[in-house]
Amino acid sequence: MINISTKQQLLSNATLGQLDDRVAVPAYDRNRLTAGIAHIGVGNFHRAHQALYADRCLHLPGHEAWAICGIGLGSGTSALAKVRALHAQDCLYTVTEFDSDGSGSTRVIGAMIDYLHAPADPEAVLRELAGPAIRIVSLTITEGGYNFDEATGEFKLHEPDVAHDLAGAPPRTAVGFIVGALRRRREANVPAFTVMSCDNLRQSGNTVRRAVLSFAQAVDPGLAGWIADNAAFPNGMVDRIAPQVAIMSGVDASTEAA
Template sequence: MDKPIPLNQENLSQIAEVVSCPTYDRSKVNAGIVHVGIGGFHRAHQAYYTNELLEKGGHHNWGICGIALLPFDDKIYQVLKNQDGLYTVMIKELDGSLSIKVIGSIVEYLFAPNNPLIVIEKMADPNTRIISLTITEGGYNYDEATGEFIFENPNIQHDLTHPDAPKTIFGYLAQAFKLRKERGTQGCTIQSCDNIQGNGHVTKKMVLSYIKKAEPDLVAWVNSNIAFPNSMVDRITPVTTKDDIELLKDKTGIQDDWPVVCEPFLQWVIEDDFSSGRPAWEEVGAQFVSDVAPYERMKLSLLNAGHSVLGILGALVGYNTIDEVVNDLDIKTFLITFMDKEVTPSLGELKGIDLKSYKASLIERFGNQNIKDQVTRICSESSAKIPKFLLPTVKYQLSNEGEFSYSALVIAAWAIYNKGLNENGDLLEISDAMKDELKQKALMSINNPKLFLELESVFGVLKESSQFVEAYERAYNKIVKYGIKKCVKDINSSLKK
């Protein structure tokens, strides 16, 4: 085989003979967007949309400066630096084919831990009109039980005492806003692209909570000059593997050290509330609306919760990928019934949405055997996901005397999962900021399952619902006695009667 072609700007014309590449002049693109968190999802989603817009011409002020915020983000920073910001998106179609495209919308890249002041200056630059975020659900630093900002976080304490060398997004934004105010620079938009209901509202509350303590004189300025639009984002983007890198090399001869793998489905619904202009993303398929809430409720409660259902149940059975889990007929039936009986009643009226078709499309997407989304990825940080994806459905059903036995079984399965072994006795790879606390509670719950629900930062006051506790304990004991597969079969059969 010929020596692979390294992906970079110099080689782009040669690479363009093999796959789709940017046709716009990247040297003339200015970074009007600063994006924090340049991982796989951002590069498959917002950066992808922006690349498509740049292809249309006339939008050269909306390139992206990618910020690697945390020390462990050094790898993606080095890859983008070596590849001049270029990377490949590999879209794994349902029919097994592969659509490959080089993306060029990231035109700058900064590693924050090396020089925080450069990042603060970039965020304060008058040309920066949007600061967007994919910092994961846990990055918003709030207590699920109270909804309040967690000031006890050691990194927050660091930022309060070392404002010129922050470690968190809140410290960076506070200093950037301070410079904008001092210099008379216009405000900007903070755009969350994370899976949190009301992500714009949550971002604003957390940012202002921090600023009230760190820079109280900024509060009025932020309220008057900074917009925080809500948005709903959707594209399944599994972790890139070495096999993906080799597949790209074999098929195209391109050496990309960190391509992105994703499904063909793509959706972005955005509240049209920007303080100093925005890209015309609607020209490439995004939707701008006055109220994102119905869309995000639907997506978080069906797609994201559905992913967690499959991940937790599948992990205990011993499955490795999400397509394996959903192609287990019993678990598929469980998921469909969960969506129909528990989630759908909680969604209310969804104008212009064919809910039946949307749910059917989710089953198809989950079952895409070419994506190979790892169960371990889906289960990661479940302590941050379950309160946002699953518990709103539980709370609605409890308030409306509805069905919640499927949700109770999933939470019981998660409690057992956190003991660290699947039903075959194999060690589970658990990645969660609360891993130690979860395991401790899970082990304490062996003889008293209710103890797991005492994790108030996850479950809030759910332990006070005798109805839910009863259903949860019943499910827990059945799983321990009979295993997930029989429990899933039994609950499916019971609701058919």
């Protein structure tokens, strides 16, 4: 069993020094970090992989500008609980890695420095994505989040949330936020960011590129052309999962880490 705290307490910047000595904590100064990555869809996979890699990079000199701003699109009960937990914990949480012999190690991840809830403040999300500090916008929104018709393979422009975004209302969809932010960057002469899909899709970069360009074409063909010429959409592949804490045995996460 890995007991990461001697008594139940809320994980936060203030309580990092009270954790069990066997728990690795960030050795960098979180106050010096700025977000260079915005991630839409902060689920288990992102927190246990991409954010963990970013956390390792932040321990290297000169990488303070590569922290993460998380963005949530959901408005249900679990989404609201995540907002409350991450804000209460200063966006800190724990990752436990198990070896084949059953032993494991736990570390606190400090790479995420802010978490924006899009339904509550879509303008804050657009401002963050449009700012020059953000150089990568990554996503884990599931296959359905890319909004393609399974029968025709076409992007569904008439899907209700997409139609809402196309009408000029504050965005609800990931693609709506991405295109809206890229539009602002183009108008402000700010370089386009890289859009990086981290979902379990073949040719994930090509998929998100088609979605973004389809939406942008419906908004402004000139904008679509600018995005096609200036934004990068790398392909990637998912080779692992992050199981729910509830189905993991032998872990006492008594810090209530989200």
